[in-house]
Amino acid sequence: MGLPGRLLAILLLVATIDFVANSIVLDRANDFALREDDAARMAEHLTIAYRVIERTEPANRSVVARELSTERFSVRWSAQPDTLPTTVSLTRLRAQVLAFEPDLGKVDLRMHLLPLRGQGDIGGSMTLSDRSYLTFRTFSRSAWTLNLGRVGQTVLPTALLALLAWFLFRTTLRPLATLVQATRRVGSAQPQSLPETGPAEVRELIHAFNAMQLRIHELLARGSQTLLAIGHDLRTPLARLQLRLDNAAIDPAAHQEMSRDIDEMRDLLASLQVFVESGDDRTAQQRIDVAAMVQTLVDAASDRGADAVYAGPDSLDMVARPVAVRRSVSNLIENALHYGGNVRVAVRDRGDLIEIEVADDGPGIPDDQLEEVLQPFVRLDNARSRDTPGMGLGLPIVHRAIRSENGRLHLRNAPQGGLRATIRLPRVPD
Structure with missing residues (x-):
């Protein structure tokens, strides 16, 4: 599978896990319920708040709502719908509250699980007769299990995506790291074919590299062999030249200069041979x-x-x-x-x-x-x-x-x- 295919597979897997996590949280929210005494107390608070605010003049409703609020149960009145950062509806809890106070079903009672903000776990709203709105928040330890599920709903796909991304990059970059090391040895050691592993694009790159380093090695080897052959062939004419010089009747100073030139050429050929062989040592380490x-x-x-x-x-x-x-x-x-x-x-x-x-x-x-x-x-x-x-x-x-x-x-x-x-x-x- 190529790199784009792997990325697509990971995205599909993460989307699937996210969908499953959402479904689990929704199912748990639909089945969420309080203890009977807690549900009865909540129904009583909601009924009292609704009746008091309903009978209060609109100009005073905000003040009365604040007076009705406690640390565990807060009420707020507004003439327009109050936008709550809701997530999932608490269907079973609503039915549980309506079982104690059926009249709340006539006021469009809505109940939701709220985000973790330290202001309560359960929120909702009721519609008054003049189409104004009464919103409420209440704290429940039982709702923390749902909030933990919501956290897991967010964290699990993210963690999974990070884990899969790390695995993908590791498996993808491992052959690339090997390729980088091999490029540093091109031309300085015997070529070693790399295993063609990884995504399709990486395998094609490694295949091209293996072919390239073989061509480079052949070119360098051919050049080295040519230099060594030239050096070997030049030794014979240099030896003949030295022999003729030694037998020639010429000025001693000129003889010395010419002999030094021949020795310099011999040293050059010897150094050239050492230079060529220094990069082509095939003995075992x-x-x-x-x-x-x-x-x-x-x-x-x-x-x-x-x-x-x-x-x-x-x-x-x-x-x-x-x-x-x-x-x-x-x-x-x-x-x-x-x-x-x-x-x-x-x-x-x-x-x-x-x-x-x-x-x-x-x-x-x-x-x-x-x-x-x-x-x-x-x-x-x-x-x-x-x-x-x-x-x-x-x-x-x-x-x-x-x-x-x-x-x-x-x-x-x-x-x-x-x-x-x-x-x-x-x-x-x-």
């Missing part, structure tokens, strides 16, 4: 001790004489692809040492997330280029000198690898200087 892994990388840098410090727990488990995590943290450490001269690495447990922060005291990155440097082959102006190694793929490799783990890489400049690169990974993948 496994439980790893990320704290021990990061400590090992920091200790290795420190053993080389680098200013590297680790802060965090000795052990912290998570589920991820170890190659992707190790490569990402290693790249960030090397980047920090190269541009900042030192590195401080912290691992933090954030509940469902694992946070790894790599900080340095270098010049940082201009704020307007923090997002740009995550794109492939982007190098900052002060790093474009040919004396500066790198192909502009270090941070993009990290960004791509972390995305494949459903994580996020965030870059920011510290107020006191230096770059802060923060990796946030789910402790357990979705």
Whole structure:
């Protein structure tokens, strides 16, 4: 059933329940009666009020009506019909009162159940001989059961509608929430077809999404294979070029420049291969001790004489692809040492997330280029000198690898200087 059909079914069900609730209240009102002594007392009050007001001059009737009123029985006279907020007629109670005072049947006695306003539960009116009207209100504990029924008549359909609406939205939005999570993984992980559940419109949307992510994956895979093939094919001519250069009788300075160009092209091809493979890791995720892994990388840098410090727990488990995590943290450490001269690495447990922060005291990155440097082959102006190694793929490799783990890489400049690169990974993948 589609979403409009579900909404229509809910509305029909609520209308049916409302009709049944109304019918129950009406039936109970028609059968409502007071105890014999209470009914006799009410009939007596109504008869006295009618006879006194009937014999009073119209100019004085309002005053006399107030004098006849008590806390439990109030009377009001008016020349025009008094509009009472009535709900249902009390048929049996009227017959019960008329049984004690039959003359009240000649004055068009009407009796109703009044709303809950603290002014009485039973109300009604009588018509005087001059076509003026006498209205009354009286309090009865027995009528509270009917009032509770009236409350239920209003609350029950509303509560049911709210419950059904909550259920409808929950069942409808559950596949949509799954779809939102899946859209964040498109292009960064192996495609997984979502179950086509929910209303017809949602099923069609999920079906289209499944087809779309397969096409996107095929396009990305084809592009990656093309880049890897080009890189592989270029290694052979580069090797021949290096061999011919070594055997050529040319100026040593020119030989050195040309050799450096060839080495730079080899580094570019190697970095390109790592970049492509960083987002296409098909190894299974496994439980790893990320704290021990990061400590090992920091200790290795420190053993080389680098200013590297680790802060965090000795052990912290998570589920991820170890190659992707190790490569990402290693790249960030090397980047920090190269541009900042030192590195401080912290691992933090954030509940469902694992946070790894790599900080340095270098010049940082201009704020307007923090997002740009995550794109492939982007190098900052002060790093474009040919004396500066790198192909502009270090941070993009990290960004791509972390995305494949459903994580996020965030870059920011510290107020006191230096770059802060923060990796946030789910402790357990979705």
